[in-house]
Amino acid sequence: MQNSTERFSSRVENYIKYRPSYPVAVLELLSARCGLGADSTVADVGSGTGILTELLLETGAAVFAVEPNRGMREAAERHLGDYGRFRSIDATAEATTLPAASVDLITASQAFHWFDVQKSCLELRRILRPDGWVALIWNERPIEAVPLLDEYDALLRRYCSEYDKVKNMRADEAKIREFLGHRPETGVFANRQVFDYAGLEGRLMSSSYAPEPGNPQHEPMITGLREIFDRHNRAGKVHFPYRTLVYFGQFR
Numbered sequence: 001m002q003n004s005t006e007r008f009s010s011r012v013e014n015y016i017k018y019r020p021s022y023p024v025a026v027l028e029l030l031s032a033r034c035g036l037g038a039d040s041t042v043a044d045v046g047s048g049t050g051i052l053t054e055l056l057l058e059t060g061a062a063v064f065a066v067e068p069n070r071g072m073r074e075a076a077e078r079h080l081g082d083y084g085r086f087r088s089i090d091a092t093a094e095a096t097t098l099p100a101a102s103v104d105l106i107t108a109s110q111a112f113h114w115f116d117v118q119k120s121c122l123e124l125r126r127i128l129r130p131d132g133w134v135a136l137i138w139n140e141r142p143i144e145a146v147p148l149l150d151e152y153d154a155l156l157r158r159y160c161s162e163y164d165k166v167k168n169m170r171a172d173e174a175k176i177r178e179f180l181g182h183r184p185e186t187g188v189f190a191n192r193q194v195f196d197y198a199g200l201e202g203r204l205m206s207s208s209y210a211p212e213p214g215n216p217q218h219e220p221m222i223t224g225l226r227e228i229f230d231r232h233n234r235a236g237k238v239h240f241p242y243r244t245l246v247y248f249g250q251f252r
Helices: 011-018 022-033 051-057 068-080 118-125 147-159 163-169 173-181 197-205 218-232
Strands: 043-045 060-066 084-087 103-109 130-139 185-195 236-247
Touching: 011 068, 011 118, 011 197, 022 051, 022 130, 022 185, 043 051, 051 060, 051 103, 051 163, 060 068, 068 084, 068 218, 084 130, 103 118, 103 147, 118 173, 130 163, 147 163, 147 236, 163 173, 173 185, 173 236, 197 218, 197 236
Parallel strands: 043 060, 043 103, 060 084, 103 130
Antiparallel strands: 130 236, 185 236
């Protein structure tokens, strides 16, 4: 597989436009259970284009956005540079460059599965204050059957050779337990996007495993995606549901 710090370099614009945000309930949980507030200092690790970073900044918190991919980091800097408490950090989860015991909360959204569990555990324990919290967040597909998503998954399995491997890496509770040293607490929230065809294609092409133009699998994948959209759209739109998973706890 391509290096995790480089694999989104050609996907930045689609990522900005078409990746989902997170429900307000996630921020409410972080506030109620993890102490997030205007006086907090947060390390948003693997912050990407700043989707979660912006929500954290809107609470008034100071946020270190730690992101090794240059294109994604610079996109966040362009979008979030007017926030006075935003700091962009060119670094990884395994070597954040942040001072010891400097943050109250560590977040990672759509990112923890790319971390080296043991190395990032040592580093993130180092930067977290003794009473600090960690929250690992993913937008995942719902448990219940959704015909659109069932067909979309089948399309990805057919044309995206890395899809199952990447999918199986995400929200791995055994790795999260290893990382925290105990079973995390959890929150689950409904989320969704509504797409026209261009949006659905952009959502697919924001994924690191989707074959890009020039790959022989790209054109048949796009043809299949158009067929799925044509079957399921209503008035030119499809609903793309998620369940947003939050795993949170303190290091033990």
